[in-house]
Amino acid sequence: MNETMKNTLLFGIVALLIMSVGFQQSWNSALLIVAMGLISSIMALGVNLQWGFAGLFNVGIMGFVALGGLAAVLIGVPPTEGAFQAGGLGVVSALLLGAGTVLLVIQIMKRMQPGWQRNILVIVVLVAGFFLFRALLDPSVERIEEINPAQTGFLGGLGLPVLLAWPVGGLFAAAAAWVIGKTALGLRSDYLAIATLGIAEIIIAVLKNEDWLTRGVKNVIGVPRPVPYEIDLQNNPAFVERAASLGFDPVEGSTLWVKICYIALFAAVLLVLMWMAQRALHSPWGRMLRAIRDNEVAAEAMGKDVTARHLQVFVLGSAICGIAGAMMTTMDSQLTPGSYQPLRFTFLVWVMVIVGGSGNNLGSVLGGFLIWFLWVQVEPMGLWLMNVITAGMADGSALKAHLIESAAHMRLLTMGMVLLLVLRFSPRGLIPEK
């Protein structure tokens, strides 16, 4: 069996699995799996760029995805009336001042001779900058949060078309990645892992606590959509007629149509990114990255700037995760900072990349669909398994109740097992690197 046949077969199997959901459960869930599978594939593509091409271990995918979500809010949501007049200027100038302080410190570090004078100056600038920053920020934040706290109480966004948020999400993630990469790359490989773990936790903490920016745990709902609303479709006689002619009632027809629109958009993004990633893989740049990955010392001896290339690819990969994050928030139409869990957004993407085949873009896409399918379906399967195991036990026994209740935690176990088994017995994944 040649390679194309094998790959087609693998994708065919995944397609069949998803279609079986459509036949057995509902086409709505099947299409949702496809849409989320597309987003997952994009995230996996980004991580594959970092891990598969360059061997960088990023444990902060969740943070970059969340930054993309933030972009969707800041670009798509209409501005809160009066919020910018109340405190917008203060917030913006505080943020500029913060950035200015950091730049000033960097300049001092560069220009002055090392010694106690420099250290003292740096500390003075930092402390003064911090207090000025708080003095500017705090009152403005208070004024913003006072505006109708039950519905808004935040700055809102720019009210631009939400599709614009996707590239902006990528830019946000790229900026965060640049800061992390600049500090942690060039040191031991584990340090990047720990630094990314940290930045992810902090980004989530900021989203949860800065109410003026994201409404915190009160969530931003109703992020505008790039596709029509179900209710408009149902009130549109032309659409109802067309749905009826295909044998759908208006409600089901409209929900399916909305999902198909999203899938078309996501598929277009995936195709573009996939094309770019493939071109990158086969370009001299991609070969150089793989040479660095396989033997850093030799590549350095050939005059390649290892740290700079790592920084480049780390920023690019994180940006792709940011784009995917913005897409996901757009589809959900809401930003819920409380729902970002490392398991769901970091670990799962890793399983996708490893299972699909690290270093192979097609493998990442396959992994994205397959693992997302498993992730959605493991819970009902676990529940079913627990019901089978406990079938013999007396009704109402504590053990039975506990086992059935714990079935929800099966996901963690299964995904951990899948990762370990693949790493051990098939470390090159389903579609190995050529």
Added chain:
Amino acid sequence: MDFLNAIVALANYVLIPGIAYGSQLALGALGVTLVYGILRFSNFAHGDTMALGAMATVLMTWLFQSWGLSLGPLPTALLALPFGILFAIGLLLFTDRTVYKFYRVKKAKPVILVIVSLGITFIYNGVTRFIIGADDQNFFDGERFIISAREFKTATGLDEGLSFKTTQGITIITAIIVVALLFWFLNRTRAGKSMRAYSDNEDLALLSGINPERVVMITWMIVATLATIAGVLYGLDKSFKPFTYFQLLLPIFASAIVGGLGNPIGAIAGGFVIAFSEVTITYAWKKILVYLMPESLEPNGLVQLLSTDYKFAVSFVILLIVLLFKPTGLFKGQSV
């Protein structure tokens, strides 16, 4: 101006909590640093090892409580602790046999072991949640305070109360005993010396007839002990919740790196550096400043540098500073 009250307030809100939290972090960081020194990878599963060990202890505590066993004023958990440690040792040795050993024999890159440990993290986390659920569990019993705020006020006549919780006392005492035993073991016994030799120079150690598998086994046993003790102490002091242990990973790693990965003394120092930075930066200093400043200069706000929600940001920023300026840590670690 009222120095006495200011000092008492400082001790009550900053010093005692800082020392207790620092001891917990130090014990956790010691485990991470030992794995790093001997097995040469960053063990992401350490937080969840703490959770699993603590879980076994919690279950044993409940069993003892149902039998009516207790230690009087001390929490029953201390009686259950050895069983929790045994469980954790068994678990880690089993994990090593079935998972890590394969990669060690193959001499896989450290980053592969880090990924593997991430997989283990989620399996452990799943097991913990599967057995005990994802919610808060309370397993503390016995006397709540060694010194309660009210007793202190009546005894000294000061305005400011000083409370010293039993769990804080136990944490500090246990940490001192454990650290003393660990250093005695590493510096005085044959097994400990062979561990240090292996950590310093693997090839030379192998040449002089040290059995690497034995060193690895002893390391895992010590790591399991440290992790369980740290997990139980943290659980007693705050509360036992499986997810918090994963979040503890960041301050623990920060402690180990600040001190210098692979260096046990560094891990302890790092634990206290991180703990005190976290506590001082997120504490609202108004209470203490009110006593120290003349009335006209009293601060209006809380004088809190960062809200407690950002305590992880503190360890992270310290981590970044160390990585930028002194990647080998305060005490020379092995890392480059």
